[in-house]
Amino acid sequence: MNKEQILKKYYGYDTFRDGQEELIDSILSGKDTFGIMPTGAGKSVCFQVPALILSGITLVVSPLISLMKDQVGTLNQMGVHAAYLNSSLTANQYRLALSYAREGRYKIIYVAPERLLTEEFLDFAKQADISMLSIDEVHCVSQWGQDFRPSYLKIIDFINQLPVRPIVSAFTATATKEVKEDVIRLLGLQKATVVTTGFDRKNLYFAVKSPKDKYAELDSYLKEHRNMSGVIYCATRKAVEEVSLRLEQEGYPVTRYHAGLSDAERHQNQDDFIYDVKPIIVATNAFGMGIDKSNVRFVIHYNMPKNIESYYQEAGRAGRDGERAECILLYGGQDVITNQLFIENNRENEELTDEMLEAVKVRDRERLKKMTFYCVTNDCLRHYILKYFGEKSEKACGDCSNCLTEYESIDITETSIKLIQCVLETRQRFGLMTIVDAVHGSKSAKIKQFRLEEYPSYNSLADITIPRLKQIMNHLVLSGYLELTNSEFSIVKVTAQGKELLEQKETIELKVSKEQKKKEKSSETRNNSKKKAVFSLDTNDKLFDELRVLRLSIARKEKVPPYIIFGDKTLLQMSQTLPTRKEEMLEITGVGEIKYEKYGEQFEEVIRRFQSNTEKK
Template identity: 65%
Template sequence: MDERIKLLKKYFGYDDFREGQEELTGSILNGTDTLGIMPTGAGKSICFQIPALLLEGITLVISPLISLMKDQVSTLNQAGIHAAFLNSSLTAGQYRLALSYAKEGRYKIIYVAPERLITEEFLEFALNTRISMVSVDEAHCVSQWGQDFRPSYLKIVEFLDRLPVRPVLSAFTATATREVIEDIIRILRLKAPTVKVTGFDRKNLYFAVETPKDKFEALKNYMQDYKDQSGIIYCLTRKVVEEVCDRLNREGVPVTRYHAGLSDAERKTNQEDFIYDRKPIMVATNAFGMGIDKSNVRFVIHYNMPKNIESYYQEAGRAGRDGESAFCILLYSGQDVITNQFFIENNNDNEELDPETLKAVKERDRERLKKMTFYCFTNECLRDYILRYFGEYGTNYCGNCSNCLTQFEESDVTDISMKLIGCVSQSRQRYGMGVIVDTVHGNKTAKLRQYHMDENEFYGSLAKEAVYRLRQVLNYLVLEDYLFLTNEEYSILKLTDKSWEVLEGKKEIIMKLAKEREISKKEKVKKSGLKKAAEKDARKTGNGKQNYEEADEVLFELLRKLRSDIAKEEKIPPYIVFSDKTLLELCLHMPLSEEDMLSISGIGRFKYDKYGERFMEAIKEYKEKAETD
C-alpha cells in the first residue's frame, strides 16, 4: 500500500485521497515546487501535512493568523501528529521552549507567522535545522491583486534566500484568479511548479441574494429556524455588528460578536465561545474567519454586500466544510455599495505601495466592487456567475441557488431602456446611477434642482415605474454593455456603441424578471445534515421504515452530546473530536466493532484508540433501548 494512504488512514481516518491530493502530495515528495488552488473544505492542509510526515526534516508552514495556526496545530495534535506554532501569542519563555523542542526534533510540522521569519532568534534556529519543505498557506496574501494582500508575506522570499539549502516550496489557497496565480508563482519564485486547480465549485452550498425592505426582520426570520445551528453573520462595519448582535441577543438567539474594536481578551473569549458551540452564532466583520476550520457551520449570512467576489466566496465558503448541505444568503441594499466605495477610497492598508501602484490597486478594487454588485442583480445562475469569475464555465443552471429556483418571465423593457439611456445622453454623461433613476422617476429633490435635472427631457418620464424596477433595468443595461459605469471615485454612467442601437430604435431589450419565488426553496435548504443523508441511505439500502429519520435523529443528538462532553473534558472544540459528517456516518451504520468503526470516514487508528469504545458503547446502549421500546 502507498505509504501516503497508510498515513492518511492512520491519522485522518480516510481511505482515499480527494481530488487533487494525490497529485499534489506526489509532486512535493518528488521535490517539485507545488501550487494548489482548492476550494475551502477540499483538504488543502492534507496536501502538505502528509508529505511533511514522510520528508526527513522539518516542514515550516507559513500562516497569516494566530487563530488559523492554533486551530491547525490543535487538530494535528488530536490526530496524534506532533506540531507546534510560533507567533506573538506565546510568551518569550514559551517561544524559546517551543524552539528548543523543535531543535530536538520533537515536531515534524511547525506553523510560523511571516513576521517571525527574519527575526534573529528564528533565523538562528532555521540556519541550523534541516528544513525539508516550506509551505505557504493562504498564498493569495502575497499578491497585491489578491483580496487580502499582506506585505509581511513578502518576507518569505527574503527568508528563503538566507537558508543554506533551498527546501521544496509549496503554496495553497482557495480563491485566486489567473492573475493572482501568476503573481504567486512570480513573487515566491516557484521553480517550474506543479500547478493544480481542482475547481472552485462547492456543490453542497446553496446561494441566494435577497433585497429585503427590513434586513433585520429577514435575518430574524432565518434565526427562528436555525438558531440551534452554527452560523456566521457578516456585517460591513463594527457599528452594524454591535447593533445586530444586541438585537439578536434580545430575541434570545445564542450569539456573540467579533470585530477589531474589541479587546484582545474579548475577541479571544468570543471566538472560543463560537468554536466550542457555547454561542454557536457569530456576528462579525471580515476580521473574523480566516483559518477557522469549524466543520459544522451550517449557514453564512452576509448582512451587507462585501467589496468583491473573492472575499464573498471565501467568507461564504466557511459554511459546510464537512461536505454537508449549508446555505449562504446575501442581504443586499444600495447603501452597501456606497459604504464599500468609501472603504476603497479611504483604504490605508497598502500604505507601503508607491502612488502609481496604489492608484492601480484602487482602480482594480472599484472594478471588483462593480462585479460584486452585478452578482446581486443577475437573474442568471448565482453559482455559475461566481465560477465564471474564477475562470470556470458551467451550464448556467445548478438547481441549488435562489435564481435557479425562481420562476422568471421574459419582459420587454425597451421603452424603459430608451428613456434611461436618453437621460444619460441628455445629461451629457455626467452623473451616476442614483441621479439618473431619481430623474426619470421624477423625484423632487434639492440635488436634482441643483443639477438642473428637473429640466432634463426625460424627467418624470418613468414616474409610474417602481424605483427597484428602474434600478434592475439600469443594472442590466450596465451588465450587458448598453451603458458603462466608470471606476472613478464617484462612478459615472457613460454611453457605449450599443447605446445608440437602443436610442435609434434598432435594438429590442428583453430582460428576465422574477415572476414568483418557490416557497419550497427554504425547505430545500433546511433539509440537510442527518435527514438528507438518512434519506439517501434509505433509498440506497431499501430501508422503508417510516421512523428511520426520527430514530436516527435521536441517536445523532446523543452522539453530539457525547462529543460535547469529551470536548469539555479535553478542552478542545467539539468538531476536532469528530466532525458532524463522521457522527452522521456513525448514526447511519451504527458500528459495534473495531473493524466497522475504522471503516467510518474521519476515524483513524489514533482517534479510534482515544474515543472508539465510548462511542460504540453509546451506540450499543441506544440500540438495546430501541429494541426494548
C-alpha cells in the same frame, strides 16, 4: 508508510479528494507546487501528508494565530507532533518550543511570517533539516489579493538565506489570474506544478435577498434554523454590536467578534463559538480566516462585502464537512455606499506608494461593481461566481435562489432607449441614480442645479417605479449597453453596443420574478424539517444527539473544539451504520487508527446502549 497508509491511519479516509493526490505526488517528487482549492476541499492534507513522509521538518507559514492553533491542535489529536511559533507565546514558551524543534521533536512547525527573519528563528532554520516550506493563504503575498500582507513579501528573503533551498508549496482558496502570477513571481516558484481543482462547492446553497427590514429577515431565518451553528457577517463594528445585542436580547445563543474588542474578549468569544457554547457569531470580516469549524450550517451576510473574493471566502466557511449549508446575502443600496467609503478611505497598508494606492482603489472599485452586479442579477448565482474566477460551468445550477425563482420576461426595449437617450442628452456626466431621478421626473435640488428638467428625456418614464428603473439600468450595465466609470463617483457612459441599440432597436427583455416559487422546488423542499434538510444521511436523531454529547464531554476534558475529536459527518455516519466493532468503526469516514485507539470504544459503548434500549422498546 506511504501516502495512502498515512491518509487512513491519521485522517481516517480511504481515498483522496479531487486534486489532493496530484499535489502530494508533485511535492514528493521534489517539485515546487501551487494548489488553488476552495475552502473545505482539504488543502492542509496536501502539505501535511508529504510532511510526514519527507525526511526533514516542514515549516508552514500561516497568517493568523487562530489558524495555527487550530491546525496544530488537530495534528496533535491525530498523533502527529506539531508546534506553532507566534506572538501568542511568551518569551520562555517560544524558546522552549524552539529548543524542542532543534531536538527534532516536531515534523511540522507552523510559523508566523513576521518570525521568519528574526535572528533567533533564522539561526534555527539555517541549522535545521528543512524539507519543505509550505505557505498557507498564499494570496496574502499579492497586493491584488483581498488580504494582502506585506510580511508575506519577506518569505522569499527567508528562502534565499537558507543554505539549502527546500521544496516550496503554496495554497489558497481564491486566486484570480493576477494573483496566480504574483504568487509564482514573488515566491520565486521554480517550474511549479499548478493545480486548480475548481471553485464550485456543490453542497452550498446561494441566495440574495433585498428585504425592507434586514433584521426581521434574519430573525425569521434563525427561528427556522434553531440549534444550528452559523456566522453572521456585518460590514461595520457598529452593525455587529447592534445585531448581536438584539439577538442576545431575544434569547439566541450568540456572541460577537470585531477588531474593537480586547484580545481577551475576542479570544473568549471565538472559543465560545468554536466549542458551540454560543453556536452563532456576529462578526466583521476580521473573523474567520483559518477557522476550521466543520458544522457551520449557514453564513449570512447582513451587508454586502466589497468584492467576490471576500464573499466567496467568507461564505465558504459554511459546510466544511461537505454537508448541506446555506449562504445568504441580504443586500441593500446603502451597502454599496458603505463599501465605497471603505475603498476611498483605505489606509490599511502604509507601505504602498500613492501611485500603488490609487491602482488598488481602481481595482477595488471595479471589484465592487462586480459584487453589486452579483446582488442584482437574475441569472444563476453559482454560475456568476464561477465565471468570475474564470471557471466554465452550466448556465444554471438549479439550486440557488435565482434558479429556484419563477421568472417571466418583459419587454424593456423602449424604456432602455429612453434611459440611454437621457445619458447621452446629459452628456454622460451623471451617476445611475441621477439618470433614474431625471427620467422619473424628480424635483430634487440636484435636478434643478443642473437644469436636467430642461432635457427632452426628463419625466419621460414617470409611470415606471424607481426600483424597476434601477433594475433596468443595472441590466443595461450587466448586458454591456451602459458602463460605469472606475472613479470615486461612478458615472454612467453609453457603450458602442448602447449606441447601436438606438439605431437598430433590437428587442431587450428583462427577467422579473413572479410571486410564487416553482412547485417542485418549493420552500418546503428548501427547509425540509430543519435538521435533516442540511444533512444527506438517514440518521437516528436521538443517537446522533447522544454521540454529540459524548464528543462535547471529551472535548471539554481535552480542551479542544468538538470537531477536532470527530466532525458531524463522522457522527452522522455512525448513527446511520451503528458500528460496534473496531473493523466497522474504521470504515467510518474520519475515524483513523490513532483516533480509534483514543476514542473508539467510548463511541461504540454509546451505540451499543442505544441499540439495547431500542430493542427493549
